[in-house]
Amino acid sequence: MLWFVGLGISGLEGASANAIQVLKKADMVYFENFTSPIGRTELSKIKKLVRGKMTIAPRWMVEDGKAILLLAKKKNVVLLAYGDPYVATTHLELRTRAEKDKIKTKTIHAASAITSLIGECGLHHYKIGRPVTIMRELPSLSTVYYTIYENMVKGNHSLLILEFDNSSNFFLNPKDALSSLLETENGQRRNVIDQSTFAIVASRIGSKSQKIISGKLSSLVKVDFGKPPHTIIIPGKLHFTEHDAIKIFSKCFDEPFDNSSKIQKISDQMLSKYVPKARKALEEVTKMLKDDPSLKPVIENAQLYIDDSEKFQRDGQEELAVLSIGYAEGLMDALRLSKGIDPWAQSL
Missing domain, CATH: 3.40.1010.10 (Tetrapyrrole methylase, N-terminal domain)
Structure with a gap:
């Protein structure tokens, strides 16, 4: 048995x-x-x-x-x-x-500390996104970074488990983990983590010395969290009851707020760059080839693809929006290669 x-x-x-x-x-x-x-x-x-x-x-x-x-x-x-x-x-x-x-x-x-700390921090269980472990090696932080990003896009909270190695008596300090996330942001640049990000650090959950501290990263990196174990939570969209509970259940340095409000989907980030660029390039193509009526259908189709891209984006169909702007760019690239023009030079 x-x-x-x-x-x-x-x-x-x-x-x-x-x-x-x-x-x-x-x-x-x-x-x-x-x-x-x-x-x-x-x-x-x-x-x-x-x-x-x-x-x-x-x-x-x-x-x-x-x-x-x-x-x-x-x-x-x-x-x-x-x-x-x-x-x-x-x-x-x-x-x-x-x-x-x-x-x-x-x-x-x-009871598990992983599940218990969610309620202890005042958060709703059904809003927890995919958990992820933060290791001491900086290259591994890109996975953590994109997990936080994906959770935030959905409005979910990110549960960050800190590396623990009993054989060497090592437990990753929350301040080191937060500093590593800030350093990762400098390389990734998707506006996921910065000094103003609101986070919660839950320490020694279930023990007599349990402590929960929350605030902006700029406040938390100055705190001594004491002995391990520790877990970090990066909240996404906060329900008003979660907002109130965090202030009561934790030592709260700063007013809790919605971290996900500043997050853009990768597709939206792409479209905000590529759609204006494609419109500008299409204006140049129209000027350059206005005297060739045979190319009018190609130009009109490029215009329709750009319009479709914006419509799909408004309707929340991001994949179709990206595909449509790609088709528009493809048509203009075909004109560039066949006619020896460069409409993209003015759109950069």
């Missing part, structure tokens, strides 16, 4: 009675230590509860899984994790392998 047991967000004191009983009866408890740091006091309490039948399981042991599965074929084994056991994809993969190997599995779910 292989049990997947969640410890919850408050340690052993907050564990369910069922979880306590399962831990007491286990032949072996593997306590994974790579999804959240384990305090010495908490570790001591759990060791005492399971009468010493416990092994600290680093990431490689759970990912490999062979020793855990081999023992679970004969004994009553528990994989213990902070929060809910299935927040980590590694645990899901281990359960899949166990079931394929005819090892019976059972689960005891518990």
Whole structure:
């Protein structure tokens, strides 16, 4: 038997009675230590509860899984994790392998810091977009940046999980994560993150020292957030109840506001540049070729494609809008190549 047991967000004191009983009866408890740091006091309490039948399981042991599965074929084994056991994809993969190997599995779910902090910050769960992890290496920030961008386009909030490496006792500091995002903006330039962006930093959720601090990035980069773990939330469009809750539930340095209001879709950014450029080029083409009646249908079609592009954009059909402006440009490029003119020179 292989049990997947969640410890919850408050340690052993907050564990369910069922979880306590399962831990007491286990032949072996593997306590994974790579999804959240384990305090010495908490570790001591759990060791005492399971009468010493416990092994600290680093990431490689759970990912490999062979020793855990081999023992679970004969004994009553528990994989213990902070929060809910299935927040980590590694645990899901281990359960899949166990079931394929005819090892019976059972689960005891518990609150997860990832899900709990949303309500603790005063936000609505259904408005959380795709979560993403911020790593210490700067090149990886482009994925984080575009995840925030995509969430904001939809008006959703972005949940940013900070890198944690128990083997080296490393936990990414929120100030370093925010500074890296600002540096990434300098390279990407889509107006996703700047000093005025409103963010929330949730620290040690579920513990007695829980702290939630919010404000503009210019305010947050000056704060000492204390010991880990920390999670950052970049809000999208705020409901008025979320706005009010943030001010009450957190230490709020600045008035909460809608970060998504300044965001433009990539297609809109393209069209705002290409449509005026195409109109200017079409004016030049018309002037240059006005004496050739045979080219009038080509010019008229280019005009219609530009008009269609603007109509599609107004109707929210961005893909068709981009295609239409591309067709217009294609017609004018064909005239440029066949007639030896350059209408684009005046439109740059």
